[in-house]
Amino acid sequence: MPETTHLRHDPGSEVLRVTAPHRELLDQVLDKWSLQVLEELCERPSRFSELRRAIPAVTGKSLTATLRRLERNGIVQREIVSSRPVAVEYRITALGKTLREPVEALLRWSAAHMSAIEAARARFEEGETPAAAVDDLGDAG
Numbered sequence: 001m002p003e004t005t006h007l008r009h010d011p012g013s014e015v016l017r018v019t020a021p022h023r024e025l026l027d028q029v030l031d032k033w034s035l036q037v038l039e040e041l042c043e044r045p046s047r048f049s050e051l052r053r054a055i056p057a058v059t060g061k062s063l064t065a066t067l068r069r070l071e072r073n074g075i076v077q078r079e080i081v082s083s084r085p086v087a088v089e090y091r092i093t094a095l096g097k098t099l100r101e102p103v104e105a106l107l108r109w110s111a112a113h114m115s116a117i118e119a120a121r122a123r124f125e126e127g128e129t130p131a132a133a134v135d136d137l138g139d140a141g
Contacts, residue, residue: 029075029099030106033058033066038092041076042100045091075099 028034036055040046046054051063058066067090070076075096081089110117 025073028069028073030103031066033062034070034075035103037063037066037070037090038075038096038099038103041090041092042097045079045089047087047089051090070096 029038033055036058037051040051040054048063048067051067052058052060055063067076067078071078071090074093077091077093079089079091081087
């Protein structure tokens, strides 16, 4: 029996099931480097070296792995634009563009709840009980 996590979509709607393939996909397209690469490629197509300059903290190896994962999942397209010397350009696909709205929703959620999250983290580090974090939400949850 596959492992699942149940999430309620809307009252009265069907239950969404988060399975291993869902977790794998989300892990691959929502990791820290993927989000930064997508942010850059949403603005314009870029060559590898341009992405490296735009995201200075990423190593070449990590950027290569990130671009390959995104390409494998149909989020990014790799195009050879010149053969001598070889030049490759990366661009976001139509499928990749559909990620913008859900990613922005997650960013809005994190911005709205960051103070509660930081307070919960501080309590955790101080050894307090995690139940106190629920109080930070008040009526907003």
